[in-house]
Amino acid sequence: HPALAVSRAALLPPPGGPGDAAGQELPVESRPFASYGSALHIALPQAPRAGQLLTLLIDYEAGEGPGVCWLSPEQTAGKQKPYMYTQGQAVLNRSFFPCFDTPSVKFTYSATVKVPEGFTAVMSAMTWEKQKDNTFVFKMSQPIPSYLIALVVGDIVSADVGPRSRVWAEPCLIEAAKKEYDGVIEEFLVVGEKLFGPYVWGRYDILFMPPSFPFGGMENPCLTFVTPCLLAGDRSLVDVIIHEISHSWFGNLVTNATWGEFWLNEGFTMYAQRRISTEVYGLPYTCLEAATGRALLRQHMDATGEEHPLNKLRVVIEPGFCLFLGVNPDDTYNETPYEKGYCFVSYLAHLVGNQNKFDAFLQAYVNRFKFQSITADDTLGFFLEYFPELKEKGVDSIPGFEFDRWLNTPGWPPYLPDLSPGQQLMRPADELAELWAADGLNMEAIEAVDITGWRTYQLVYFLDQVLQKSPLPEGNVKRLSKMYPKISKAQNAELQLRWCQIVLKNNMEAEYSKVKDFLHSQGKQKYTLPLYRAMWGGSEATRALAMETFSATAPQLHVNVQNYVKKILGLGGAE
Numbered sequence: 001h002p003a004l005a006v007s008r009a010a011l012l013p014p015p016g017g018p019g020d021a022a023g024q025e026l027p028v029e030s031r032p033f034a035s036y037g038s039a040l041h042i043a044l045p046q047a048p049r050a051g052q053l054l055t056l057l058i059d060y061e062a063g064e065g066p067g068v069c070w071l072s073p074e075q076t077a078g079k080q081k082p083y084m085y086t087q088g089q090a091v092l093n094r095s096f097f098p099c100f101d102t103p104s105v106k107f108t109y110s111a112t113v114k115v116p117e118g119f120t121a122v123m124s125a126m127t128w129e130k131q132k133d134n135t136f137v138f139k140m141s142q143p144i145p146s147y148l149i150a151l152v153v154g155d156i157v158s159a160d161v162g163p164r165s166r167v168w169a170e171p172c173l174i175e176a177a178k179k180e181y182d183g184v185i186e187e188f189l190v191v192g193e194k195l196f197g198p199y200v201w202g203r204y205d206i207l208f209m210p211p212s213f214p215f216g217g218m219e220n221p222c223l224t225f226v227t228p229c230l231l232a233g234d235r236s237l238v239d240v241i242i243h244e245i246s247h248s249w250f251g252n253l254v255t256n257a258t259w260g261e262f263w264l265n266e267g268f269t270m271y272a273q274r275r276i277s278t279e280v281y282g283l284p285y286t287c288l289e290a291a292t293g294r295a296l297l298r299q300h301m302d303a304t305g306e307e308h309p310l311n312k313l314r315v316v317i318e319p320g321f322c323l324f325l326g327v328n329p330d331d332t333y334n335e336t337p338y339e340k341g342y343c344f345v346s347y348l349a350h351l352v353g354n355q356n357k358f359d360a361f362l363q364a365y366v367n368r369f370k371f372q373s374i375t376a377d378d379t380l381g382f383f384l385e386y387f388p389e390l391k392e393k394g395v396d397s398i399p400g401f402e403f404d405r406w407l408n409t410p411g412w413p414p415y416l417p418d419l420s421p422g423q424q425l426m427r428p429a430d431e432l433a434e435l436w437a438a439d440g441l442n443m444e445a446i447e448a449v450d451i452t453g454w455r456t457y458q459l460v461y462f463l464d465q466v467l468q469k470s471p472l473p474e475g476n477v478k479r480l481s482k483m484y485p486k487i488s489k490a491q492n493a494e495l496q497l498r499w500c501q502i503v504l505k506n507n508m509e510a511e512y513s514k515v516k517d518f519l520h521s522q523g524k525q526k527y528t529l530p531l532y533r534a535m536w537g538g539s540e541a542t543r544a545l546a547m548e549t550f551s552a553t554a555p556q557l558h559v560n561v562q563n564y565v566k567k568i569l570g571l572g573g574a575e
Contacts, residue, residue: 001095003065012055065095083154088147106143124220162186169208219247229493246272257373259329267341287422297339311410343413433465463498470505
C-alpha cells in the first residue's frame with residue numbers, strides 16, 4: 001500500500017546457522033498491481049530450493065493507511081485518551097504490515113507490541129502476555145488469512161464472562177459489558193460445537209469498540225470486535241454475537257480463497273447463525289429474524305437493480321479486471337453474499353431433505369477443509385461427493401436451480417427457504433400495526449394486545465410495518481409513543497433506529513431531540529446513514545436538524561462515514 005514505507009529488506013541466516021546476524025541486504029522495489037495496492041518485489045541472491053525455509057527481515061513504517069484507524073479522545077466512550085485499532089477486511093492490512101494480502105494464503109503469526117504507559121494492547125491471537133516496559137507479546141498458532149490479524153491499543157480493561165471468554169472495553173463500559181454478556185457466550189459456543197465440531201481457537205473474547213466504530217462486528221479470531229450498540233442493557237441484542245461466533249467455523253476456519261466468492265464465508269455463516277438461533281430461541285423467532293434479512297436483500301436489490309453484476313454469488317475480482325472496472329474487493333460488500341448465500345445453503349439443505357443429515361455434512365465439510373482456503377467448486381464438489389445419491393440424480397443441473405445459475409446469474413434467489421413458522425410472531429405484529437394506522441384509533445383492541453413478551457425482532461418487525469404505513473393519521477404516533485415507552489424510550493439501537501425513522505417520517509418535532517441524541521451516541525454506518533437520508537429527504541426542519549447534528553458529531557465519526565454523510569447532505573463528500 002502506498003501508505004506503507006519499506007526502508008530495507010534482508011535475508012537472515014538460518015536459525016542457529018553461521019552468517020551475519022544483520023543479514024544480507026536485498027534489493028526492494030514496488031511494482032504496479034491494482035488501484036488498492038502495489039506489489040512489493042524482493043530479489044533473492046539465488047533461487048531457493050523447494051521446501052527451503054527462508055527468513056526475511058523487512059524494515060517498514062506504517063500508520064497513515066486506511067487499515068489503521070486513529071481515534072481522538074472525543075471519538076471514544078471515555079473521552080479522555082486516544083485509541084487506535086486496525087481493520088483488515090477485505091484488503092486493508094497491506095497498509096498495516098507487508099503481507100500476502102489475499103484470503104488464499106494462511107499463516108501463523110507472532111507480534112511484540114510496545115505501547116505508552118496507561119495503554120493496553122490486544123490482538124487476534126491465542127496467547128497474550130504482558131512483559132516489562134508496557135510491552136505485550138502475542139502468538140497465533142493456527143494458520144489464518146491476513147485480513148484476520150487485528151490490533152487495538154487503548155485505555156481498555158477486561159472482565160471474565162465465561163470459562164473461555166472475557167469482555168474487553170473502556171473502563172466506563174466494562175460493567176455494562178460484563179452484565180450484558182455474563183454466561184451467554186458459552187451457551188452459544190457449546191451449541192456451535194455440537195453442530196459444527198470443536199472450537200479450535202482456545203478463547204472467545206469480545207472487545208467493545210468505541211462508539212465511532214462503523215461496523216456491527218468483525219470476527220477477528222479469539223477476539224471479536226463489536227459495536228457498543230450491542231449494550232442494550234437488557235440482553236435484547238446478544239444474539240448478534242451468534243453471527244460472529246459462527247465465523248469461528250465458516251470464514252475463519254474454512255475461508256473463501258477469493259473475495260469474489262465471499263458467500264462461502266457469509267452465506268454459510270448466516271446459515272450457521274440461524275441453526276444456532278433455532279436451537280437456542282426456537283424456529284418461529286429465527287424465521288422472523290430471517291424475514292428481516294430477506295427484507296434487507298429486497299431493499300438492496302430494488303436499490304441497485306436485480307441485474308447488477310454484484311447481485312450474483314460469484315463476482316469477478318482480479319487485479320487486471322479491477323483496474324479496468326475499478327472493482328475494489330471492499331466495494332463488493334452488500335447483502336447478496338449474506339442473504340442470497342444463505343438461500344443457496346438452504347437450497348442445498350432442502351435437496352438433502354433431512355436436517356440431521358445436513359448438519360452431519362456441515363461438520364464433515366468443516367473437518368475436510370479446516371485451515372484451508374477454498375473455492376465454490378471445492379464446496380459443491382464435496383457436497384456431491386458426500387451425497388453420491390444426489391450426484392447421481394444430477395441435482396447440480398435441475399432446470400432453473402442449476403448450481404451454475406446460483407453462482408453466475410445476478411438477481412433474486414431461485415429458491416427461498418420456508419419462513420412460515422415465523423407467521424405466529426408476524427401476524428400479531430401486522431395486526432397491531434394495522435390498528436395504529438387506522439383513522440379512528442380502536443383503543444380497546446390496541447390495549448388487548450400485550451407486547452411485554454415480544455423479543456427484539458418481533459418489535460423490529462412491528463416498527464417496520466408502522467414505518468411503511470407512515471405518515472400515520474394526526475396524533476396516532478404521539479399516542480403510540482406514550483403507550484409503549486418500551487419502544488419510544490428504548491436503549492436498544494435496533495429499536496432506536498426505527499423509532500427515529502418513524503419520528504422523522506411523521507414530522508414529530510417534539511421528538512426530534514431523540515434523533516439527535518441517537519446520532520450523538522454512536523457512529524455505526526448502518527444506523528447513521530439511513531437517518532441522514534430520512535432527514536435530508538424530509539422537511540426544511542429535518543434538513544436543518546441534519547446539518548446541525550452533522551456539524552456537531554462529524555469529529556466523532558469514522559472518516560468513511562463522514563464522507564458518506566457529506567455526500568447525502570450535498571457537501572461534496574467522496575464516493
